[in-house]
Amino acid sequence: MNKPVIAPYKHHAIMCVGKSCGENMPLLKSLKAKVKEAGLDNDIRVNRAGCLGVCEQGPIMVVHPEGVWYYALTEEKLDRIVEEHFKQGEPVKEFSFHGV
Numbered sequence: 005m006n007k008p009v010i011a012p013y014k015h016h017a018i019m020c021v022g023k024s025c026g027e028n029m030p031l032l033k034s035l036k037a038k039v040k041e042a043g044l045d046n047d048i049r050v051n052r053a054g055c056l057g058v059c060e061q062g063p064i065m066v067v068h069p070e071g072v073w074y075y076a077l078t079e080e081k082l083d084r085i086v087e088e089h090f091k092q093g094e095p096v097k098e099f100s101f102h103g104v
Contacts, residue, residue: 022055
């Protein structure tokens with residue numbers, strides 16, 4: 005069996021959209037749009053998770069391969085994460101609680 009040939013993503017962003025995080029599907033869709041607008045949709049894979057198990061500080065997102073966990077996400081925080089972490093390669097330490 006042949007393996008599919010695809011280039012690996014530079015980052016994989018997984019955002020909680022579970023009920024405890026306020027059902028953040030609009031925020032997830034916004035992140036996908038921001039990544040696409042930045043021209044990073046071939047480098048950054050954005051997915052949803054039902055629960056990441058850290059509901060108290062939600063909305064939550066983990067970014068791999070670094071394992072950076074972002075909390076209390078907002079549109080403004082996503083703008084900085086896209087610019088600083090995804091574009092420049094520097095996680096936004098003030099928005100993270102693990103991995104930096």
